[in-house]
Amino acid sequence: MNTMQEFGTIAQRVREHAAQAPRRIALIDNERVLDYGALDALMDRIAASLQQGGLKPGDAIAVCAASSVNYAAVFLGALRAGIAVAPLAPGSTPASLARMIDDAEARVLFVDTGAAEVIGAPVEGSIPRIALDGSKAGRSLDEWLAPVGAQPEAVEVQPSSPFNIIYSSGTTGEPKGIVQGHGMRWAHVQRGAKYGYGPGTVTLLSTPLYSNTTLVVFFPTLAFGGCVVLMPKFDALGYLQLAEQHRVTHTMLVPVQYQRLMAHPRFDAHDLSSFRFKFSTSAPFNAALKADVLERWPGGLIEFYGMTEGGGTCILEAHLHPGKLHTVGCPAEGSDIRLIDEEAREIPRANIEQAGEVVGHSAGMMTGYHRQPAKTREAEWFDATGKRFIRTGDVGRFDADGFLTLFDRKKDMIISGGFNIYPSDLEAVLRGHAAVADTAVVGVPSEQWGETPVAFVVRREGDGTTEDALLQWVNAQLGKTQRLAHLHFIDELPRSAIGKVLKRELRELVGR
Incomplete structure (x- = not known):
């Protein structure tokens, strides 16, 4: 199984591995180990239960929980029934989660204790809740499951069929659900052979299953018959111990x-010689840090650059190109990456000195933003032939060797600890306080998180609210991954002649 057909489904690949090697381990968490035979049977029971509940192909479920074997099995079982999955971040606010569940039109919600505490008690008319951890957060998963041996009705899945809905919005306004089709996920699987995935693969994942970052490695591992070790919460020493214990070969961080x-003092004391490939994505990766990883951590280092929306990927095989660590690599096979100027005109590749917005086309592209055709159109660019590209909002430039260097993001998204934070969401929350006349949020460098959000606020005349009081108030309204590191009062926000807030100047104020 080192080669891939033009299109297939991941659920079917699990079935094939279960038939060939039912006792091979598929999933491990801190409480449970599941082999392929048991995983395949559990997926059947989940798919059958969903069908018995009236769900049909194209319907959706939502999952809001920490990573676990049960979480993974529910995701895979839903896919077997042709049902899309909306994996939601438990760190979001209750209001944000409610909007996302509603936007996805989820028919069932799978939760654990931690997520249920955030979401709150169900109200009349709420969709059914199933507890993945056997708690009182909902009906027990074991009780909800169809009987042992149950077989779901076979469904036909097309490349365009919805696979999952990944939400990238924050706490206010319309949630933005990125609909990814089965064809997009299969494109991720197809490149798996190049990176050594196979039955001997052991992949350690400490990023959450609701993140696209995790899924681009999770699904290829299982599609090639490997084992996934799920770490519900990352800590450096715990990660190193698991990596050594399980002789891990692949990881995404x-x-x-x-x-x-x-930086951990015991890093070099652990045997990491089993590693074959390490992956990274989601945030800027400092060249000096890449060099340190290459020097001290065995195995190749691969950086993926792209968007959850898809539209093409750049790949830096850092171990093969140590002189290009300042870049995000070259376009992946099958990815058409181009640059456009401010007027959305294509910049010829020969103009290597000219930077532009990065746009991309590939087989791995979102269908669109769920129920938001206008936002979908805003994210698209079409070349002279009508070929569809996804706009990244990032500004970059190709060098003479075809490697892409990124300079800045046109969109002011902040990436903190690998999570996307949209300043407009935080600004909207701040404007809900009576003390706030005007505000802007920017991302500033952070040794701990990569970036962290900082707010500048113009206070209403005569208001006596302090910076600390306002900071505590707004952070209580935000999800824990969005919280502000600092808040500063300012007399007036710097603006351009056309009224645009000059966020670069605000960032410079933080550094003074």
């Missing part, structure tokens, strides 16, 4: 995790 691992 965001840059801030690499930073914490490399």
Whole structure:
């Protein structure tokens, strides 16, 4: 199984591995081990239960929980029934989670204790809740499951069929659900052979299953018959111990995790010789940190650059190109990456001195933003032939060798600890306080998180609210991954002649 057909489903690949090697381990968490035979049977029971509940292909479920074997099995079982999965971040606010569940039109909600505490008690008319951890957060998963041996009705899945809905919005306004099709996920699987995935693969994942960062490695591992070790919460020493214990071969980490691992005083005391490939994505990866990883951590280092929306990927095989660590690599096979100027005109590749917004096309592209055709159109760019590209909002430039260097993000998204934070969401919350006349949020460098959000506030005349009081108030309204590191009062926000807030000047104020 080292080669891939043009299109297939991950659920079917699990079935094939279960038939060939039913006792091979598929999933491990801190409480449970599941082999392929048991995983395949559990997926059947989950798919059958969903069908018995009236769900049909194209319907959706939501999952809001920490990573676990049961979480993974529910995700896979839903896919077997042709049902899309909306994995939601437990760190979001209750209001944000409610909006996302509603936007996804989820028919069932799978939770654990921690997530249920955030979401709150169900109200009349709420969708059914199933507790993944056997708690009182909902109906027990074991009780909800169809009987042992149950077989779901076979469904036909097309490349365009919805696979999952990944939410990238924050706490206010319309949630933005990125609909990814089965074809997009299969494109991720197809490149797996190049990176050594196979039955002997052991992948350690400490990023959450609701993150696209995790899923781009999780699914290829299982599609090639490997084992996934799920770490519900990252800590550097615990990660190193698991890596050594399980003889891990593959992993996905965001840059801030690499930073914490490399800085741990016991890093070099652990045997990491089993590693074949390490991956990174989601945030800027410092060249010096890449060099340190290459020097001290066995195995190749691969950086993926792209968006959850898809539209093409750049790949830096850092171990093969040590002189290009300042870049995010070259376009992946099948990815058409181009640059456009401010007027959305294509910049010829020969103009290597000219930077532009990065746009991309590939087989791995979102169908669109769920129920938001206008936002979908805003994210698209079409070349002269009508070929569809996804706009990244990032500004970059190709060098003479075809490697892409990124300079800045046109969109002011902040990436903190691998999580996307949208300043407009935080600004909207701040404007809900009576003391706030005007505000802007920017991302500033952070050794701990990579970036962290800082707010500047113009206070209403005569208001006596203090900076500390306002900071505590707004952080209580935000999800824990969004909270402000600092808040500063300012007499007036710097603006351009056309009224645009000059956020670069605000960032410079933080550094003074």
